[in-house]
Amino acid sequence: MCGIVGYVGTKQALPILIEGLKRLEYRGYDSAGVALVADDAIRITKSAGRISVLEQCLDHDDNAITGIAHTRWATHGAPNDINAHPHTDQSERFAVVHNGIIENYRALRTYLQNQGVEFKTDTDTEVLAQLIALVYDGNLEETVRKALHEVRGTYGIAVVCKDEPGVIVAAKRGSPLLVGIGEDEYIVASDASAILAHTSQVVYLEDDEMVRVSQDGLRTTTLEDIPVTKRIQEIEWTLDQIELGGHEHFMLKEIYEQDAALQNCMRGRIDAENGTIHLGGIADVARELTRAKRIILTGCGTAWHAGLVGEYLIEDLARIPCEVEYASEFRYRNPIIEDGTVVIAISQSGETADTLAALEEAKQRGALALGVVNVVGSSIARTTDAGIYLHVGPEIGVASTKAFSGQVVVLSMIASYLGRRRHMSQPAAEQLLSALDRIPAQITSVLEQNDACKKVAQDYVDRENWLYLGRGYQYPVALEGALKLKEISYIHAEGLAAAEMKHGPIALITDDMPVVFIATQGSQYDKVTSNIEEVRSRGGRVIAIATEGDRQIAELAEAVIYVPDTLEPLQPLLTVIPLQLIAYHAAVLRGCNVDKPRNLAKSVTVE
Numbered sequence: 174m175c176g177i178v179g180y181v182g183t184k185q186a187l188p189i190l191i192e193g194l195k196r197l198e199y200r201g202y203d204s205a206g207v208a209l210v211a212d213d214a215i216r217i218t219k220s221a222g223r224i225s226v227l228e229q230c231l232d233h234d235d236n237a238i239t240g241i242a243h244t245r246w247a248t249h250g251a252p253n254d255i256n257a258h259p260h261t262d263q264s265e266r267f268a269v270v271h272n273g274i275i276e277n278y279r280a281l282r283t284y285l286q287n288q289g290v291e292f293k294t295d296t297d298t299e300v301l302a303q304l305i306a307l308v309y310d311g312n313l314e315e316t317v318r319k320a321l322h323e324v325r326g327t328y329g330i331a332v333v334c335k336d337e338p339g340v341i342v343a344a345k346r347g348s349p350l351l352v353g354i355g356e357d358e359y360i361v362a363s364d365a366s367a368i369l370a371h372t373s374q375v376v377y378l379e380d381d382e383m384v385r386v387s388q389d390g391l392r393t394t395t396l397e398d399i400p401v402t403k404r405i406q407e408i409e410w411t412l413d414q415i416e417l418g419g420h421e422h423f424m425l426k427e428i429y430e431q432d433a434a435l436q437n438c439m440r441g442r443i444d445a446e447n448g449t450i451h452l453g454g455i456a457d458v459a460r461e462l463t464r465a466k467r468i469i470l471t472g473c474g475t476a477w478h479a480g481l482v483g484e485y486l487i488e489d490l491a492r493i494p495c496e497v498e499y500a501s502e503f504r505y506r507n508p509i510i511e512d513g514t515v516v517i518a519i520s521q522s523g524e525t526a527d528t529l530a531a532l533e534e535a536k537q538r539g540a541l542a543l544g545v546v547n548v549v550g551s552s553i554a555r556t557t558d559a560g561i562y563l564h565v566g567p568e569i570g571v572a573s574t575k576a577f578s579g580q581v582v583v584l585s586m587i588a589s590y591l592g593r594r595r596h597m598s599q600p601a602a603e604q605l606l607s608a609l610d611r612i613p614a615q616i617t618s619v620l621e622q623n624d625a626c627k628k629v630a631q632d633y634v635d636r637e638n639w640l641y642l643g644r645g646y647q648y649p650v651a652l653e654g655a656l657k658l659k660e661i662s663y664i665h666a667e668g669l670a671a672a673e674m675k676h677g678p679i680a681l682i683t684d685d686m687p688v689v690f691i692a693t694q695g696s697q698y699d700k701v702t703s704n705i706e707e708v709r710s711r712g713g714r715v716i717a718i719a720t721e722g723d724r725q726i727a728e729l730a731e732a733v734i735y736v737p738d739t740l741e742p743l744q745p746l747l748t749v750i751p752l753q754l755i756a757y758h759a760a761v762l763r764g765c766n767v768d769k770p771r772n773l774a775k776s777v778t779v780e
């Protein structure tokens with residue numbers, strides 16, 4: 174969603190701001206803009222559409238050394254030139270970029286209009302720019318502080334003032350903001366990827382904190398003006414991880430990274446030989462967690478699908494009652510949190526607004542709140558009592574791939590850890606962990622089936638409706654396969670528990686409909702093959718994901734992609750890979766923008 178970059182230093186700001194904006198493109202946006210401060214003026218350029226459009230409108234010789242920039246994902250007002258950020262006050266003394274939503278903007282707007290302020294845009298952000306101008310007392314930092322006291326809602330903001338060139342004031346509540354510290358320069362950003370090319374030293378702002386950066390240094394305070402000493406942290410990602418490096422798309426790069434990413438995720442955590450698991454991130458709460466009476470997993474989108482696999486894993490291996498909830502539903506339905514309830518938020522970005530709010534709700538009601546998060550230092554990671562990072566590296570493609578696999582691996586480690594502490598025998602733990610240890614190598618061999626996956630995409634890409642069916646551990650994989658296809662290729666696809674097909678969706682099956690069965694050998698194999706027969710007898714075109722060596726399935730399906738055998742609880746880690754590849758190739762064949770699908774955002778920071 175929206176992205177912020179701001180630069181104060183000794184270099185020309187514009188190229189640094191544009192490069193930062195491009196690094197934020199993956200988050201999803203519909204317009205972009207830049208404000209440069211110099212010569213007693215603020216020069217603003219903004220436009221709807223891609224950053225390449227903005228670049229055509231810019232004066233690339235502008236050598237201002239201070240500026241702020243933004244990519245906008247419209248919430249209030251259409252995605253046009255006028256509503257793009259930065260926004261200014263009437264006198265154009267201030268420029269503001271803002272992520273989040275100002276909830277009381279209507280009341281503030283009416284108040285300001287009554288004071289004679291005329292508005293140019295439909296945005297909530299302009300209200301903030303006008304409010305800052307109204308309360309201006311000659312000191313930018315003080316003024317922003319005063320204005321923010323009137324604001325309800327969420328924000329990450331960066332503000333400049335033409336009277337104080339060389340200064341950026343930024344603040345945060347509920348929307349991420351960090352400051353990169355370079356040599357004689359500071360880069361304010363909403364996402365580490367915007368600053369990595371310049372520095373890996375960062376300071377993360379907490380909610381209700383503000384920062385003033387200038388050539389004189391960095392000063393962090395609370396909204397109440399209490400000075401805060403911040404720890405400088407090192408971003409663990411490297412620049413090549415956020416670059417294409419010869420790959421055509423980030424999604425394909427990230428699909429192919431899954432073997433190495435999962436090795437990273439498991440490194441130092443599992444000891445297959447001795448059947449032990451070390452999860453340092455939850456060591457402090459291990460006792461409470463082991464005694465949990467109920468675990469609730471919550472998340473959105475792909476993370477929710479990983480949670481569904483987690484539910485099977487935790488009930489199966491740890492024998493603790495577990496349920497999965499969409500974060501957006503959980504937070505608003507007055508959930509019952511009894512003693513012994515543990516809530517685990519699952520999130521790649523660690524910034525998804527609904528997941529964060531669900532976690533806060535759970536904490537407030539007394540649950541032990543844990544996180545399974547990829548982005549270190551993200552809002553969800555900071556809100557939890559404890560948690561386990563995925564360590565799968567940055568995920569740039571909007572369609573989540575390696576993060577899903579990482580989430581499933583972490584959940585299987587949590588389930589085995591709890592199982593072992595509760596009832597699981599040493600040999601059973603050894604068997605499970607050895608199988609987990611083999612998964613990265615097995616993924617490498619599944620990736621070798623890329624051509625077979627591409628052939629499936631080629632053969633069926635012109636069909637507009639697909640079904641994905643699976644049972645047990647493969648049911649969430651069916652949901653995830655369908656989501657991958659629809660989000661990047663815009664083909665309508667539905668994922669179902671295979672047995673549910675006969676209660677309605679079977680009516681959809683015609684002799685032209687691709688039906689993807691995840692039909693690996695396991696406890697429900699025979700049931701799944703019966704479902705395949707039901708589809709075949711109605712003319713459906715069956716594509717099967719099956720276990721290597723299964724000859725029977727080749728007689729039932731038009732196309733088969735084989736995956737190596739593993740223990741049933743770990744099969745999703747292998748079966749999801751061909752589904753990611755089929756979706757990827759279908760999207761490429763249909764000429765879709767794989768990494769930036771229409772209307773979608775990588776990190777959904779609004780409700």
Ligand code: G6P
Nearest residue numbers: 473474475476520521522525573
């Ligand atoms: C967005 C993304 C999805 C992602 C979901 C949850 O919708 O497009 O790929 O699964 O948000 O994101 P999170 O960062 O919390 O895992």
